[in-house]
Amino acid sequence: MAKPPPRLFVESPLVTGETVALEKGQTHYLKNVLRLEVGATVALFNGRDGEWHGAFGISGNAGSVVAETLQRTQSEAAGPGLMFAPIKKGPMEIMVQKATELGVARLNPVITDFTDVVRFNRARLRATAVEAAEQCDRLSVPEIEDPLSLSERLENWPANTRLLLAAEAGTAMPIFEALAEIKAAGTGSDWVLAVGPVGGFSPAEHEMLRELPYAVPVGLGPRLLKAETAAIAALSCWQSILGDWDNRPIDRNAG
Amino acid sequence: MAKPPPRLFVESPLVTGETVALEKGQTHYLKNVLRLEVGATVALFNGRDGEWHGAFGISGNAGSVVAETLQRTQSEAAGPGLMFAPIKKGPMEIMVQKATELGVARLNPVITDFTDVVRFNRARLRATAVEAAEQCDRLSVPEIEDPLSLSERLENWPANTRLLLAAEAGTAMPIFEALAEIKAAGTGSDWVLAVGPVGGFSPAEHEMLRELPYAVPVGLGPRLLKAETAAIAALSCWQSILGDWDNRPIDRNAG
Numbered sequence: 473m474a475k476p477p478p479r480l481f482v483e484s485p486l487v488t489g490e491t492v493a494l495e496k497g498q499t500h501y502l503k504n505v506l507r508l509e510v511g512a513t514v515a516l517f518n519g520r521d522g523e524w525h526g527a528f529g530i531s532g533n534a535g536s537v538v539a540e541t542l543q544r545t546q547s548e549a550a551g552p553g554l555m556f557a558p559i560k561k562g563p564m565e566i567m568v569q570k571a572t573e574l575g576v577a578r579l580n581p582v583i584t585d586f587t588d589v590v591r592f593n594r595a596r597l598r599a600t601a602v603e604a605a606e607q608c609d610r611l612s613v614p615e616i617e618d619p620l621s622l623s624e625r626l627e628n629w630p631a632n633t634r635l636l637l638a639a640e641a642g643t644a645m646p647i648f649e650a651l652a653e654i655k656a657a658g659t660g661s662d663w664v665l666a667v668g669p670v671g672g673f674s675p676a677e678h679e680m681l682r683e684l685p686y687a688v689p690v691g692l693g694p695r696l697l698k699a700e701t702a703a704i705a706a707l708s709c710w711q712s713i714l715g716d717w718d719n720r721p722i723d724r725n726a727g
Numbered sequence: 728m729a730k731p732p733p734r735l736f737v738e739s740p741l742v743t744g745e746t747v748a749l750e751k752g753q754t755h756y757l758k759n760v761l762r763l764e765v766g767a768t769v770a771l772f773n774g775r776d777g778e779w780h781g782a783f784g785i786s787g788n789a790g791s792v793v794a795e796t797l798q799r800t801q802s803e804a805a806g807p808g809l810m811f812a813p814i815k816k817g818p819m820e821i822m823v824q825k826a827t828e829l830g831v832a833r834l835n836p837v838i839t840d841f842t843d844v845v846r847f848n849r850a851r852l853r854a855t856a857v858e859a860a861e862q863c864d865r866l867s868v869p870e871i872e873d874p875l876s877l878s879e880r881l882e883n884w885p886a887n888t889r890l891l892l893a894a895e896a897g898t899a900m901p902i903f904e905a906l907a908e909i910k911a912a913g914t915g916s917d918w919v920l921a922v923g924p925v926g927g928f929s930p931a932e933h934e935m936l937r938e939l940p941y942a943v944p945v946g947l948g949p950r951l952l953k954a955e956t957a958a959i960a961a962l963s964c965w966q967s968i969l970g971d972w973d974n975r976p977i978d979r980n981a982g
Contacts, residue, residue, distance in 0.1 A: 566821060570956050570959070573950055573951075573952050573953060573956050574950070574952075574956070574960065575948070575950060607951065607953075608950040608951045608952065608953075609949070609950055609951050610950060640976065641976070641978060643975075644975070646967065646972045646973050647967050647972065648967040648968050648972065652907070691972060691973075691974075691975055692967075692972060693830070693966055693967075693970065693971055693972035693974060693976075694864070694971060694972075694974035694975060694976055694977070695828055695829070695830060695863040695864055695865060695976065696828075696862065696863045696864050696976055697828050697829075697863065698828065698862075698863075701825050701828050701829070701959070704825070704956070704959050704960070704963070705829065705959070705963035705966075705967075706963075708959070708960035708961075708963040708964055709963055709964060709967050711948055711960075712901065712902050712903040712947075712948075712960075712964050713903050715948065716948055716949060717901045717902065717903065717946060717947060717948035717949075718901050718946075719946075719948060719949035720898075720899070720946055720949060721895065721896070721948075721949055721950070721951055722949070723896065
């Protein structure tokens with residue numbers, strides 16, 4: 473079994489014959505970490521043009537790949553968004569990495585009453601998301617938005633979008649029952665999953681969120697989950713019931 | 728709203744009037760980190776006798792708690808076990824922490840063909856599990872077993888126990904459909920979830936596992952999940968459908 477080629481996210485358009493200049497870090501990775509030979513196959517994706525194979529080239533310190541063949545067309549089910557309050561660096565990176573693997577479409581940080589982490593390093597989290605997308609075979613990288621206050625975010629709520637609220641308190645339908653009912657009803661809409669910060673949403677926020685006409689408060693069981701655990705668990709349940717988990721991974725060793 | 732009391736796992740029996748000696752680290756945490764006053768309430772659990780409240784005391788450097796009132800009886804739904812190959816320290820700790828929050832009953836490390844991490848620091852992972860159990864309101868700490876080879880583990884397979892196999896390749900029913908069918912059939916059994924190491928189970932292992940009469944191979948969608956992500960996702964789905972997610976968290980601010 474041949475090892476699948478290294479997979480890189482690039483910003484450039486991908487069309488036959490296009491020479492894609494690599495970033496310094498990408499060149500270093502291919503040349504010095506993987507010790508890739510000139511001419512070796514590299515897989516590229518940019519979130520728009522599908523996945524391409526091309527040949528690695530290097531000139532001085534500048535690496536490039538010439539796009540040669542389209543391997544997969546850009547057709548991916550849209551996952552849900554994830555609305556969350558910034559948390560500490562370690563758990564924040566875990567949340568972004570796992571949410572990317574689990575097919576999140578975009579990440580919406582919101583500042584809530586109990587959010588005590590002010591620093592939100594968007595560039596760093598973007599790098600985490602790119603790396604996770606490269607490794608998990610996604611054709612896109614989730615968008616990471618700038619933080620908004622919770623009320624700003626709700627004022628700009630997108631049309632035809634429902635909110636699956638991980639409700640830490642109060643009555644809530646178990647997530648499985650709620651999602652199975654929604655699946656059976658078969659009404660299409662976009663989704664955003666929401667988890668509170670450490671310490672949860674404040675009682676006022678919690679009540680306000682629950683009352684939104686597009687909100688579905690759901691329960692994630694009797695244990696107190698950390699914010700990132702709640703996000704990963706809710707995303708897993710959503711994907712398994714409403715998402716694309718009827719599909720299997722691509723067999724990279726076939727053909 | 729009063730803050731809930733700190734929650735500690737202890738090994739001692741818990742009965743009315745019992746003085747429970749705390750470990751050095753626990754005493755340090757209560758006295759120097761939380762700056763708890765003598766007489767303040769501490770919550771204790773030991774995995775057998777429910778959760779107790781008691782009064783913090785200190786004599787020299789030795790902290791103790793006198794158990795006073797039973798708050799919750801020891802009644803917890805048994806979660807599934809998790810069989811996994813040891814992975815690197817960071818992801819390994821994430822897996823143990825999140826699996827504990829998600830109610831895993833026991834952790835069974837197995838050495839597989841593609842397991843390239845030989846070091847399995849059971850004591851350290853036990854500490855991670857204890858801390859997660861304290862924080863997530865569990866009444867028990869999952870058992871962490873010593874690593875066995877995959878074949879040893881299967882030779883000693885427990886009775887009436889089914890294996891939910893996160894199948895990276897080959898045909899597999901989507902996890903939601905498989906679990907919903909099992910729920911509808913209503914046949915009781917214990918469960919162990921299994922995820923492969925980085926690089927997956929070897930083709931021979933994969934085939935062998937799929938053929939086990941008690942195995943249910945399931946799919947977790949089209950993306951390649953890291954080992955710890957697959958474990959967290961499978962556990963979330965299992966708990967949401969076959970587990971105890973009909974229950975809500977205890978309201979610690981009530982009463």
